[in-house]
Amino acid sequence: KKPISSREAMRRTVETSPTYMQWVEQSKDDLEIAKNAIQRADIEQLGEVVERNAFGMHETMHNAVPSVNYxxxxxxxxxxxxxxxxxxxxxxxxxxxxxxxxxxxxxxxxxxxxxxxxxxxxxxxxxxxxxxxxxxxxxxxxxxxxxxxxxxxxxxxx
The missing domain is CATH 3.30.70 (Alpha-Beta Plaits)
Structure with missing residues (x-):
C-alpha cells in the first residue's frame, strides 16, 4: 500500500510544489513529442520523452510540502x-x-x-x-x- 494516496499526493503537489506548473507545461510539449515519435515508430525518442516526463513528475512531487516520495x-x-x-x-x-x-x-x-x-x-x-x-x-x-x-x-x- 502507498504511504499516501495518489489523490492526496496530487492535491498536495498541485497546491504546494513550486515546480508543478513548469511540469504541466513541459508535459504538453512532451505529449506532442510522444505522439510524433509513435507516428514515426521512433522508440528512442519515445523512450527519452516518457522517461524524462516520469522523472519530472516524481521531482515535482518531491518538491511538494511535505514532500511526496514513492x-x-x-x-x-x-x-x-x-x-x-x-x-x-x-x-x-x-x-x-x-x-x-x-x-x-x-x-x-x-x-x-x-x-x-x-x-x-x-x-x-x-x-x-x-x-x-x-x-x-x-x-x-x-x-x-x-x-x-x-x-x-x-x-x-x-
Missing part, C-alpha cells in the same frame, strides 16, 4: 539497472506512474531478452544491497505487456 531503494536499483542497460546498448527506458513500480519501454522484438537481462541485473543489485531480503514481498516481479488493439467506442449494451 520511490524505494528497490525502485532505485531497477532505475540504475535500466540506465546501465542503455549504456550497454540496450534500447530500454524507464517510466513510472505515482508509485514505486518501474515500467520499462522497449521494442516488442526485444521485450523477452530485455526482461531476462533486467531480471538478472536487478537480482544482482538487490543481492549486493542492504535492501535484499528473502520474503515474497521483496522478490521482484517481471511481466511483459505488449500493445493492445486500437481504442474503439461501442454504443451497444451487449
Amino acid at each position: 520511490l524505494t531503494s528497490s525502485t532505485h536499483i531497477v532505475l540504475e539497472a535500466v540506465k546501465n542497460m542503455r549504456k550497454d546498448g540496450w534500447l530500454v527506458w524507464s517510466t513510472m506512474d505515482a508509485g514505486p513500480n518501474v515500467k520499462v519501454l522497449t521494442s516488442g522484438d526485444d521485450a523477452y531478452r530485455a526482461m531476462c537481462q533486467l531480471r538478472s541485473r536487478v537480482e544482482d543489485g538487490l543481492r549486493n544491497s542492504s535492501v535484499f531480503c528473502n520474503t515474497e514481498y521483496c522478490e521482484p516481479k517481471f511481466a511483459i505487456a505488449l500493445p493492445g488493439d486500437a481504442v474503439t467506442v461501442s454504443t451497444s449494451l451487449k
